[in-house]
Amino acid sequence: MIESSGSCKCGQVQFKVDGAPLQVVACHCTLCRSMTGAPLSSYLVVREEAFSVTYGKNGLASYAVTERTRRHFCVTCGTPIFNANPHTYKGLAMVYLGTVQGHERLVPGLSIYCESMLPWVSNSESIRRFPQGPTRSA
Numbered sequence: 001m002i003e004s005s006g007s008c009k010c011g012q013v014q015f016k017v018d019g020a021p022l023q024v025v026a027c028h029c030t031l032c033r034s035m036t037g038a039p040l041s042s043y044l045v046v047r048e049e050a051f052s053v054t055y056g057k058n059g060l061a062s063y064a065v066t067e068r069t070r071r072h073f074c075v076t077c078g079t080p081i082f083n084a085n086p087h088t089y090k091g092l093a094m095v096y097l098g099t100v101q102g103h104e105r106l107v108p109g110l111s112i113y114c115e116s117m118l119p120w121v122s123n124s125e126s127i128r129r130f131p132q133g134p135t136r137s138a
Contacts, residue, residue: 005054006100008079014055015081017046017095024097024106028121029113035071036080039118042097042108043083051082051093 007014021044032041053060060081062070068087073080083094097103111117120127 004100004102006081006095006103007055008059008074008077008081008099010074010077010079012056012059012076013053013074013079013081015051015053015095015099017044017100018050018052019047021046021095021106022092023110024108025094026108026111027113028111028117030116031065031069032113033116033118035065039121043094044097044100044106045089046093046095048084048091048093051095053081 003016003018005014005016023045025043025045027041027043028039029041033039035041056074059075060072061075062072065071065083069083069085071080072082072084079099080096081099082096084092085094097106100106
């Protein structure tokens, strides 16, 4: 991937990333779970200068998740776009994988904070599956 683009769910915030990501990460920390409401968070690690909001900068807000980390999200639909931690990860942005066009082609090469991983995540093959949502009788 040389250049990629993406947006929030409603399209009010759009961005691009120039160049390949430095890494695609699956994070299992409790902080990511609380920020996303999901069992894990997946994101691209990119150089800050390679990431730019191309449309809707005024629709982007941020929240101080910790004293070092800020989560940036769309004020209209609430979609998280990226996180930044200039203290620990200076010059990097963590762009949420699901907001990137073509994200289904990107596979995490790194899984972090595995000691916090929910036990069922690594054993998800045993969970009942449906090609789409289940019917009422399922």
